[in-house]
Amino acid sequence: MERQARVFNIAVIAGDGVGQEVIPEGKRVLDHIASLHGARFQYTDYPWGADYYFQHGVMCPPDFLEQLRPADAILLGAVGHPKIADNVSLNGLLLPIRRTFDQYANVRPAVLYDGVQSPLALRKGEKIDMVVVRENTEGEYAQVGGFLYHEQPEEVAVQASVFTRRGCERVIRLAFELARRRNKKRRVASITKSNAQGYSMVLWDRAFAKVAEEFPDIATETLLVDAAAMNFIRRPESFDVVVASNLFGDILSDLSAIIVGSMGLAPSANIDPSRRFPSMFEPVHGSAPDIAFQGIVNPLATFLCAAQMVEHLGIPEAGQRIERAVAKVLSEGRVRTPDLGGKSKTAEVTEAVIASIISAG
Numbered sequence: 001m002e003r004q005a006r007v008f009n010i011a012v013i014a015g016d017g018v019g020q021e022v023i024p025e026g027k028r029v030l031d032h033i034a035s036l037h038g039a040r041f042q043y044t045d046y047p048w049g050a051d052y053y054f055q056h057g058v059m060c061p062p063d064f065l066e067q068l069r070p071a072d073a074i075l076l077g078a079v080g081h082p083k084i085a086d087n088v089s090l091n092g093l094l095l096p097i098r099r100t101f102d103q104y105a106n107v108r109p110a111v112l113y114d115g116v117q118s119p120l121a122l123r124k125g126e127k128i129d130m131v132v133v134r135e136n137t138e139g140e141y142a143q144v145g146g147f148l149y150h151e152q153p154e155e156v157a158v159q160a161s162v163f164t165r166r167g168c169e170r171v172i173r174l175a176f177e178l179a180r181r182r183n184k185k186r187r188v189a190s191i192t193k194s195n196a197q198g199y200s201m202v203l204w205d206r207a208f209a210k211v212a213e214e215f216p217d218i219a220t221e222t223l224l225v226d227a228a229a230m231n232f233i234r235r236p237e238s239f240d241v242v243v244a245s246n247l248f249g250d251i252l253s254d255l256s257a258i259i260v261g262s263m264g265l266a267p268s269a270n271i272d273p274s275r276r277f278p279s280m281f282e283p284v285h286g287s288a289p290d291i292a293f294q295g296i297v298n299p300l301a302t303f304l305c306a307a308q309m310v311e312h313l314g315i316p317e318a319g320q321r322i323e324r325a326v327a328k329v330l331s332e333g334r335v336r337t338p339d340l341g342g343k344s345k346t347a348e349v350t351e352a353v354i355a356s357i358i359s360a361g
């Protein structure tokens with residue numbers, strides 16, 4: 001008797017700009033990989049984002065979180081439009097999802113694949129293979145504050161950071177567990193600024209020191225965020241897992257994304273490790289209005305997100321298969337989009353990745 005396919009319900013928000021281009025390509029790869037692993041993805045597409053905003057004055061309907069809650073995972077393209085203030089698009093859709101579904105770890109791998117040119121002058125044979133784990137639910141993005149004398153000459157803005165011991169410890173612990181699971185350099189770097197931020201970052205440092213005691217087999221280092229920015233350029237090969245607050249992780253993970261060749265190669269997962277809520281998988285890049293709807297956006301970051309998603313859903317072999325196919329297409333160098341110096345169209349890259357999955361058997 002034929003075994004029943006495992007069905008996963010995926011909530012899909014393609015969003016804006018290139019998000020609308022990369023998500024259909026991501027589904028093609030997912031459907032292909034599912035058929036090889038006795039699984040099936042059932043998608044529910046939500047037309048939220050800028051177009052919805054222009055029609056309704058909000059990025060999504062008021063019950064959007066209730067609609068997303070039953071999904072097994074959320075796949076998101078990108079959100080943002082030149083005619084909508086970025087704080088509206090971010091706070092109106094993305095940040096509430098991350099916070100309400102307690103997706104407290106934003107996991108952003110940065111791998112320099114063979115055949116891809118880093119903008120850095122690396123020594124021969126030097127590899128970049130790191131993961132930035134960014135705290136995703138509190139810190140500097142907690143949205144606590146306000147304006148006084150709004151839009152008057154004497155206007156004052158107050159924006160508070162919120163650091164809780166629980167929030168720091170849990171994301172730091174996840175970073176250590178990841179370093180163990182990756183079993184590569186077995187090292188965690190903590191990013192701080194406790195020389196200038198004498199409360200929040202001191203709490204962060206203490207949480208790091210305490211959690212580190214639980215992982216005597218993992219090496220540690222603590223870097224001020226400014227030194228970390230410098231060292232991402234000077235010695236990127238030395239990093240394994242990097243754990244940082246919301247703001248510092250946001251900035252450093254764009255840096256780690258670009259030193260491995262292109263924003264079009266950087267995936268990210270917003271994880272609720274407790275699995276009470278759906279986790280969300282989205283490329284690091286935004287809606288890239290400068291190249292949108294020309295058929296040239298690089299879909300590989302979305303495929304690597306798909307790999308993270310299937311791993312999270314319990315099919316790690318499928319995730320590894322996608323990543324191997326992406327690596328192969330990059331190392332062959334025949335099919336690549338303009339951000340990587342090629343001339344290929346987005347759909348050609350998808351076809352090459354699917355062909356590579358098939359040929360690997």
Ligand SMILES: NC(=O)c1ccc[n+]([C@@H]2O[C@H](COP(=O)([O-])OP(=O)(O)OC[C@H]3O[C@@H](n4cnc5c(N)ncnc54)[C@H](O)[C@@H]3O)[C@@H](O)[C@H]2O)c1
Nearest residue numbers: 078079080081086263264284285286287288291297298339
């Ligand atoms: N998670 C998100 O949805 C997210 C993240 C970042 C920015 N944004 C939003 O996206 C909009 C544009 O932001 P931005 O221009 O600062 O950042 P961006 O990531 O959209 O683009 C930065 C640069 O990288 C290029 N690029 C990005 N992704 C690419 C890909 N897959 N293939 C090839 N080239 C790619 C773009 O062409 C652009 O030159 C803004 O509204 C911003 O708020 C959204």
